[in-house]
Amino acid sequence: MAVTSPPKLDAHKLRADFPIFEQQIHGKPLAYLDSAVSTHKPRQVLEKLKDFYETSYANVHRGVYTLSERSTAEYEGARQKLARFVNAPSDREIVFVRGATEGLNLVAYAWGLVNLGPGDVVVVTELEHHSNFVPWQYIAGRTGATLKMIELDDNGELDLSALDSIAGEGRVKVVANNLVSNALGTINPIEKLSAWAHDQGAIMVVDGAQAAPHKAVDVQALGCDFFAFSAHKMCGPTSVGALWGRLELLESMEPFNLGGHMIRKVTFEETTWGEVPAKYEAGTQPIAEAVGFGAAVDYINEVGLESIERHEHELAVYALDRLAEVPDIKLYGPPADRRAGIVSFNLGDIHPHDVAQVLDLEGVAIRAGHHCCQPLMQKLGVAATNRASFYLYTLPEEIDRLVDGLNKARKVFA
Numbered sequence: 001m002a003v004t005s006p007p008k009l010d011a012h013k014l015r016a017d018f019p020i021f022e023q024q025i026h027g028k029p030l031a032y033l034d035s036a037v038s039t040h041k042p043r044q045v046l047e048k049l050k051d052f053y054e055t056s057y058a059n060v061h062r063g064v065y066t067l068s069e070r071s072t073a074e075y076e077g078a079r080q081k082l083a084r085f086v087n088a089p090s091d092r093e094i095v096f097v098r099g100a101t102e103g104l105n106l107v108a109y110a111w112g113l114v115n116l117g118p119g120d121v122v123v124v125t126e127l128e129h130h131s132n133f134v135p136w137q138y139i140a141g142r143t144g145a146t147l148k149m150i151e152l153d154d155n156g157e158l159d160l161s162a163l164d165s166i167a168g169e170g171r172v173k174v175v176a177n178n179l180v181s182n183a184l185g186t187i188n189p190i191e192k193l194s195a196w197a198h199d200q201g202a203i204m205v206v207d208g209a210q211a212a213p214h215k216a217v218d219v220q221a222l223g224c225d226f227f228a229f230s231a232h233k234m235c236g237p238t239s240v241g242a243l244w245g246r247l248e249l250l251e252s253m254e255p256f257n258l259g260g261h262m263i264r265k266v267t268f269e270e271t272t273w274g275e276v277p278a279k280y281e282a283g284t285q286p287i288a289e290a291v292g293f294g295a296a297v298d299y300i301n302e303v304g305l306e307s308i309e310r311h312e313h314e315l316a317v318y319a320l321d322r323l324a325e326v327p328d329i330k331l332y333g334p335p336a337d338r339r340a341g342i343v344s345f346n347l348g349d350i351h352p353h354d355v356a357q358v359l360d361l362e363g364v365a366i367r368a369g370h371h372c373c374q375p376l377m378q379k380l381g382v383a384a385t386n387r388a389s390f391y392l393y394t395l396p397e398e399i400d401r402l403v404d405g406l407n408k409a410r411k412v413f414a
């Protein structure tokens with residue numbers, strides 16, 4: 001069967017959807033190469049938020065009046081869009097949370113505190129963002145479970161050869177890993193890890209914050225049990241995200257936050273919980289933000305995830321080639337065919353903040369720091385790196401401007 005590549009997206013054309021690019025920074029066009037930290041928002045999402053507030057806003061699941069019903073329908077409609085977006089078997093498996101961090105904490109607290117104890121092993125990787133590392137380290141500490149790390153090889157990829165020895169350390173109960181690393185761009189073998197986790201009788205928790213915006217996600221094909229992601233990294237508003245979880249697990253777990261609409265019945269003596277997903281949605285939700293998240297999913301679907309993935313892959317190939325021309329540069333992470341549109345590097349011994357400041361004067365925005373991955377920085381033997389990350393609106397000429405800016409930084413700090 002002939003393999004056809006997805007249609008090429010037109011990033012120049014898509015940029016017209018993003019009002020942020022109408023401004024200049026230090027007199028230069030904005031080259032925003034920091035989409036891994038957060039993406040910009042297209043007019044379609046901004047207009048949806050405005051329209052929702054102006055015509056349909058009310059609290060959800062509370063009133064019997066028309067506006068509340070309209071608002072509830074929009075909020076639940078967004079849940080349906082998200083369920084389809086990750087191929088969830090049921091809409092009820094999508095829980096609205098504040099972001100990937102809260103989704104991962106929900107699992108660590110609600111599942112971990114009850115199910116972990118001495119003799120149990122929680123497996124994370126050296127590549128985790130703090131949001132999928134610290135909760136597990138903390139809950140393992142509180143329950144007496146042992147925290148084990150899957151190490152990285154020199155390419156910044158997981159060394160799975162140690163899995164058997166990890167299994168020998170105790171009862172493996174949780175495996176937690178990102179599908180795409182925010183620091184190195186590594187694409188991780190979640191299907192393999194899910195199968196291994198289930199062989200051990202463990203649950204597989206996936207941090208999808210850097211994957212969902214950039215590639216088609218099918219939670220059933222990944223074989224995982226939980227998958228967390230954030231709207232603000234995929235053209236949507238801040239303060240909302242989604243946790244997908246298997247229904248039977250969500251039904252069997254205790255709630256994480258208490259109060260508001262998550263109850264079935266409250267008496268002076270006791271409280272019983274509402275149905276999933278309401279059981280996990282305590283208090284007034286980020287209602288308009290969830291609706292905006294739905295609009296972001298519509299936007300991304302319209303552009304096409306396969307086209308986005310292809311575009312970012314081409315940018316990663318180009319960036320790795322061009323950056324390799326810069327003297328004294330050290331690039332981190334795997335080859336382009338096994339990484340997303342994220343490139344981390346250091347420029348000689350120039351501090352990453354100094355590099356980023358020179359680039360800012362050129363209108364080029366990149367991240368400098370530990371990327372919320374301090375254990376990984378420890379592994380790499382550095383305090384910080386520079387990181388350029390791409391999205392559907394990134395242009396190849398912005399990578400040229402990055403390279404020019406790096407050459408300028410070398411001269412400034414020579």
Ligand SMILES: Cc1ncc(COP(=O)(O)O)c(C=O)c1O
Nearest residue numbers: 099100101129131182207209230
């Ligand atoms: C891989 C990864 N996981 C989790 C997070 C946390 O996402 P949020 O801050 O939206 O909760 C991020 C954000 O940078 C991330 O890159």
